[in-house]
Amino acid sequence: MGSKKVESIKYLVCSEIEKYLEIEAILGITSKFCLDYGNTTVEGENEAKLLALRLRNDLNIGSDAIVSAIDLLESVGVKIIEIEHDSSFSGTCNEAGGLPVIVVNKNMCSERKRLTIFHELGHLLMHCADGVDKEKMCNVFANEVLIPSDKFKNLIGESRHDISLVELQAMQREYGISVDALMVKAAQLNIITDRRFTSYHKKKNALPTFKEAVEQSLYPMEHTCRFERLVYRALASEVISYSKAAALLDKSVNEVRDTLNLM
Template structure:
């Protein structure tokens, strides 16, 4: 019991992105930093009163400290800007672990056995041609065709990938990894534009699926994942139908139209055009200079569609309506108060 509590307390503190000193301040010195350290080392346990105060200070329910179900997320590919900071990075990781734990626990209640298979694992990625071949094979294996992907997140969830959206600072892009070495996980910043979400989700899919040559450095692997994401959104054959084989100039209305149809940013379209040899390096550099004044592409069209992760909630409502779990347990799994869950849940 002490070991479980110790691990959970430290996890909750990291999730809150605070130090032991800051936790002591939040609980107004009810116990000392030395006591907190002993709790986290599993050397002693708090009494009931302290436990409740700790839970409130850390924003978790008291039973969080004794929840035995646990997962490990490994092989993490974490993309962030340096200004995010170590505390925020660790907090995001702990938040994702907590969500994945509840996700997998819910699937266990519903007797859902996720079995993910990578249909392109045998391909070794060295260059741009390898990326195009991998995308074409994946589209064929997943029976997606060459048209625009209407909902990337829904597609990934249908393929047994856990997609999690979190409220994070702009400095956080996303990450991917494996829970318990067999459940693929993709994490997205819910505050991004829809085009950025789609590209980021598929970039992280690249990290999960692509078997990169050992000769590629990390920076080149990242670049190949972006190329993979853009190719998934608009495959080479489709791209050249839209823009032609060679261009010396491209009009802005053309780019906006493709953006609105395929859900890919104008910047990613132009990068893809350069990678496929449709435009010259010189034209691409001139475009980069022009777009640098409007990186968010404000006023340059937007994809009309939805990109939200809904599978966890759908499974939760199913489990509650079928009385596989109680409303109280459903609220606990969704990290809500019972009254709030009752308000949004209506069984027919």
């Protein structure tokens, strides 16, 4: 992206983080993030996968499907910020107030958003050895977090010549991971040959209807709502005024009043 776009993203993110930290301070909420994998060095795909499984174990999710990537990470102290942007931006990450912050493009489809969130988490958690392609390792990490290899093999088999789109879409609906990412996993695990993986991409590029079917989003869209929820909590508790809530949410006072709906 051009420097102007980068600066606009930085401005948007800084503004959102400041408001996020402010509402937590108003409510007396102290967020903590306790995951630290600094004692593990990733030297290749195997270590990246092991780190993903360690994360799943630490978050007590076993091999189950992750219903909401956003809710899961926000529950352990990660700040998720969504911004409106064009397709040139997927996501980025950093720290603020000692807490990890992941920024994603609100306009992405659900599957891409989920993969991006865990990719960026990989950047925050993963320590790679010199010369290791961290971008690639973060992709491997994200893919493994979304669907562990053992579960994938159990569902699709150890070795396949052909795989039906129906099978992959069933996994897409359950695990919230794209058909493309599942095919990458099948190739990485040698379930299919490199030749078969290449022919898949050739077919996809040659047949528009097949490409459309493969890239169709089937997983429910997820958005972050924790910040908004905290603002309305503060408003309902009369800790902040309607005007303050409106300023934090970038809405009119009337919109906030109409949305509050006290029980």
